[in-house]
Amino acid sequence: MSKSVLLKSSIAKKYWMALTGLFLCLFLVGHLLGNLQLFAGGEEGRRAFNEYAYFMQHNPLIKVMSYVTYLSILFHAIDGIMLAVQNKKARPVQYAVNNAKSNSSGFARQMALLGSIIFIFIITHMVNFWAKMHFDGKMPMHTINKELEIQGQDPMTGQPTTQKIPVTYALTTKGDYKEVSFINPMTKVSENAVDIKNHTELYDKNSKLKIGEGYKDLHSVVLAFFGKKNDGNYPINDMGKAAAILYLVAMIVLSFHLMHGFSSAFQSLGIRHKRYTPAIEMFGKIFSIVVPALFAIIPLYICFG
Ligand code: HEM
Secondary structure: OOHHHHHHHHHHHHHHHHHHHHHHHHHHHHHHHHHHHHHOOHHHHHHHHHHHHHHHHHOHHHHHHHHHHHHHHHHHHHHHHHHHHHHHHOHHHHHHHOOHHHHHOHHHHHHHHHHHHHHHHHHHHHHHHHHHHHHOOOOOEOEEEEEEEEEEEOOOOOOEEEEEEEEEEEEEOOOOEEEEEEEOOOOOOEEEOOEEEOOOEEEOOOOOOEEEEEOEOHHHHHHHHOOOOOOOOOOOOOOHHHHHHHHHHHHHHHHHHHHHHHHHHHHHOOOOOOOHHHHHHHHHHHHHHHHHHHHHHHHHHHHHO
16 A cells, blocks of 8 residues: 555544544533433432433434444544554554654553543443343333322221322323332232333223333432442442442543543644644643543442442
């Protein structure tokens, strides 16, 4: 292959890496804003997070953005590895396309390694959350338990009596809570008040008509993953503390990757300006510290907070 073709393809790769990288930075901001809701406690916090997850899964525009995100992750990773291999094979070409500053930077030399660690993190992260949300048959529904008081009369003495029956309600997408099961006061056995299909669809037992749709309880899945007791009674991960520490390590790696990648993307796109470049570099540094730090605090807060 001639040098010029290699050079061109290197430049094209860097261009696409810059575009996909900056798009993934936007994804990180959106994802972080959604995840910050995990700081809110109680039923309100749980509700807000599960409503957000439902919106992300059902809004058509967000769905398209999700597919763009998956493709960007793949493209960015594959292009990055190819570029690293290409640079290693042809060192003089590497110096032709990169400037001296980025070549001397330790971050630049380690970008492929850092990126690969982040890629492994994303895959395992998606197996733990995204795959559960979409495919796990044991995914809990967002429900709350309450005790209903039933007034009656003692048949022997005629005295008024109060019986407490535990009832489970599901939060519906209309914002109300629908009764889904209760303990029968006569038999003391749990009975379903409605039929539940596909984890979240509520059907009237008699008419078989759909009467509402509930939310998956992703909030409980996240809490359980980081070892916390949760309202959905999702099985708690015994390695929750280790998971939180691993997330911290992954976020430190992400921080280093962004530290070089953010401003380098603007360079690859040919955006250089006497006045704006220092501001972009400064913004990149702040972004690279603040975004991963906030991501890292979430599991630590859930686990140890
Ligand atoms: C504390 C940190 C984080 C938490 C608690 C968290 C939580 C979650 C949850 C619950 C989902 C599933 C959402 C759904 O399927 O509706 C998800 C999806 C995802 N996460 Fe994270 N996340 C964290 C950090 C990150 C980071 C740092 C990255 C990237 C470097 C990342 C990349 C992704 C991706 C690519 C998806 C799939 C998104 C989609 O389907 O559109 N996450 N995350």
